[in-house]
Amino acid sequence: MKLQFLGPLYAHPGPVASVCLDTSRDQEDPDRALDLRWRKLRRSLLAHEADEATVGAVEAAVGTDDEVAGRHGQAIFAAHGSLLLAERLPEPPDRDSARYGMLPDTLGLALQHSPDIPYAAVAIRRVHLAEAAEEELRLDLETGRWPMSRVAPGTHVHRRIPVDGWPKEADQLLAELVAAVGAGGLELVVLAGDPWSVNGLVRSAPKKLLGHFVKLKDGHYRRPEPGRALLEEELGLLFEGRLSDHDRHQLDAYLGQRARHPEYVEGLAATVAAFQRGQARTLILNRPVRIDRHLWVGAAPTQLALSGEDLSAFGLNYFWEEPAPGAALVRAAAGTQAELIAVPEDVLPVEDGVAVLLRYMLPE
Incomplete structure (x- = not known):
């Protein structure tokens, strides 16, 4: 699955407000229910030092999908007082969330696009x-x-x-x-x-x-x-349970690489190393996504590592610990024109729930 639809989110520097909420219309008085949800998220954004203009940009987009019947949700992103992206979600999120951080929290939105x-x-x-x-x-x-x-x-x-x-x-x-x-x-x-x-x-x-x-x-x-x-x-x-033809071909290619060199393509460390080199063709995530450690990132998509010491060794002076590793990996994929495949864990389990298909293999 290609990730060009995320482009507008990475064209602006952070911090970014990322909101994901249930906007379903299949309940009694859905407008009141949505208002209560949004108030809670609004308080959370302000408590994390989001500016009023950015929170206002998010608020203006909340519920603008009210012409859609039934169960669904919204993903909304804003920065510096401007709306960056507002998309309908085919499924409401498991829980409403609001985050204000240097990276947009795009993992949930990307997964809802899959298998595309x-x-x-x-x-x-x-x-x-x-x-x-x-x-x-x-x-x-x-x-x-x-x-x-x-x-x-x-x-x-x-x-x-x-x-x-x-x-x-x-x-x-x-x-x-x-x-x-x-x-x-x-x-x-x-x-x-x-x-x-x-x-x-x-x-x-x-x-x-x-x-x-x-x-x-x-x-x-x-x-x-x-x-x-x-x-x-x-x-x-x-x-249900189906991947696109394109993604199935890529998974076959990944399995060939894993059979020869699993140390280069499977696990969080191998995936991070591939993005650092701009070598990743496709990011592969197990569903449900469970990445249990933070990553360290810099301003560029390829600037990510397992520790701050690693980025410092690369000569970087500006970087931070990113508590949403999925957001860091999706940004790395989108920023290097890599794709994303989300595959159920019981279909193809991978180490750490993360793997990568390489554009090319390193010399022996």
């Missing part, structure tokens, strides 16, 4: 038009990147098609999907709804597209609630 699978959902309904004594098809096409699309759907297209016009419409739709797959923008095309239309679409599809189709067994689907993804529940079952 690009897909298209196609849902077709057959509707009887009583006034015209005929039928038409109503097609919804939505693209997204799972799981963030649950609360931030991508492009949505709605079309009404006469039944006898479906073959022509199907050809046009297939051409659009082929182009998207060819551009690397789709891994899966999920089909649901009217069996006649869906089966006809599959029969007409070129071979290069067939491997991307997933046809849902149930011919019925529910319209999404406001702000939610098309076929969200079905997609959740389909994508």
Whole structure:
């Protein structure tokens, strides 16, 4: 998973206010519940010497996702009186948090983006038009990147098609999907709804597209609630425990490196050393994330170490102990154009819960 979306957070010097909170709408009087949560977090930021202007910038963004139905959350970042980033979260955090520190605490946000699978959902309904004594098809096409699309759907297209016009419409739709797959923008095309239309679409599809189709067994689907993804529940079952194709290939490459040189790629010490050299291609974290020691960091993404003495030995005069090691590792990855893979601990356990895929191996 690429981390470019975090770029705005590292373009400004700290300190940064990082807030992550539950903004769900599936409860009684959600606005009052959110206000109580935010008041507690606001007091915490001010107690840690956040300036009023920065706290005000966060406050202005809290709850701006109120058009999204159901359970969800928000991650908000601000510095020097300006909002840096506000994103919806497909799941509310396990607990609300507010932190004011030199680095933005981006680990939770990054994990909610994972596994970042690009897909298209196609849902077709057959509707009887009583006034015209005929039928038409109503097609919804939505693209997204799972799981963030649950609360931030991508492009949505709605079309009404006469039944006898479906073959022509199907050809046009297939051409659009082929182009998207060819551009690397789709891994899966999920089909649901009217069996006649869906089966006809599959029969007409070129071979290069067939491997991307997933046809849902149930011919019925529910319209999404406001702000939610098309076929969200079905997609959740389909994508559960799944990695993107790109991430699976990278994990295979990592396993090859680990088999030959585990001392270079597994564990916190090896991961830190790889980032110091700018050698890391991908940061690999076990889920749940449990990194039980602080890191020391400087102003640049590659300036991180297991101790302050290590950074001092590199000739640095300005560095600090970072109590959020996940934030330091994510900044190192984003700042060196490395990627991130979050893999369940029971699927691929790694030492210290941290590993790295290298861009290149050091000479023997």
